Amino acid sequence: SGFTNRVFTPSGDTILPVVCWESCSGCGSTGGGGGAANAGLPLTFTDTTLNHALTGFGGANGAIVVDPTDPTNNVLELEKTSGAQTWGGVSVGGGGAGLASAIPFAAGSTVLTMRVWSPTSGTPFLMKVEDKTDPTVSVEVSVSTTMASSWETLTFDFSQQAPGTAAINFASTYDMLSVFPDFG
Numbered sequence: 027s028g029f030t031n032r033v034f035t036p037s038g039d040t041i042l043p044v045v046c047w048e049s050c051s052g053c054g055s056t057g058g059g060g061g062a063a064n065a066g067l068p069l070t071f072t073d074t075t076l077n078h079a080l081t082g083f084g085g086a087n088g089a090i091v092v093d094p095t096d097p098t099n100n101v102l103e104l105e106k107t108s109g110a111q112t113w114g115g116v117s118v119g120g121g122g123a124g125l126a127s128a129i130p131f132a133a134g135s136t137v138l139t140m141r142v143w144s145p146t147s148g149t150p151f152l153m154k155v156e157d158k159t160d161p162t163v164s165v166e167v168s169v170s171t172t173m174a175s176s177w178e179t180l181t182f183d184f185s186q187q188a189p190g191t192a193a194i195n196f197a198s199t200y201d202m203l204s205v206f207p208d209f210g
Contacts, residue, residue: 038107040087066126067138069118069203071100078102081120085110086207088118095143095177104207115152115206124158124201131196136185140205142178144171152209153182155200163198166191168209 062077071078071090080088086106093099106114119125129138142151149171156164167182184194 037085037109040089064119064123064126067129069102071102074100077123079117079119079121079123081117082114083117084112084114086114086116088116101143104205106207112208112210113206115204115209117202117204119158119202120204122158125203128199128201129155129203131184131194131200133196136183136194138182138184138203139179140182142171142180142207143176144173144207145175147171147174149207150209151180152188152206154204154206155184156202156204157199158202163195163200164192165194165200 062075065073065076065078069078074090078090080090080102082088086104088102088104090100091103093101102116102118104116138153138155140151140153144151150168151171152166152168154164154166165184166188167184167186168188169180169182171178171180187193
């Protein structure tokens with residue numbers, strides 16, 4: 027009746043995001059309700075008052091941290107813990123929160139880019155977009171890094187879905203994004 031017990035069981039060294047007092051999300055205003063506004067595209071992680079709704083799964087964790095190569099920038103640190111599943115990753119807009127608005131896919135406009143830092147070249151990153159209310163409505167694209175221990179921009183063209191996965195449907199809503207580092 028008004029109180030909620032929350033439990034967090036860490037599986038190793040974990041950095042938790044900053045949240046408002048008596049809340050599970052960052053501070054900010056949505057114009058009502060006192061919760062933080064949901065993050066939208068482009069995802070820059072600079073505005074720490076936005077609710078990025080980071081949700082780790084399969085033994086992976088995500089947190090917004092200061093960029094180790096540029097202290098004026100924030101980045102999403104995505105870590106697969108020891109024993110993580112091959113499909114482990116992190117959702118932005120997870121837990122039913124969704125992004126601020128649906129990704130505006132249209133014919134000829136199906137590309138999302140993501141800057142990544144990977145310790146190895148050839149590391150596969152899978153990006154999945156889906157309807158936050160219906161996980162069966164999704165599109166997946168896999169791209170591998172080409173550089174080691176360096177930032178690079180990966181390009182995910184959702185008109186070229188991963189083999190065996192659904193094709194993009196411009197009539198569908200895609201308002202949640204998941205990243206699976208070192209997929210498979």
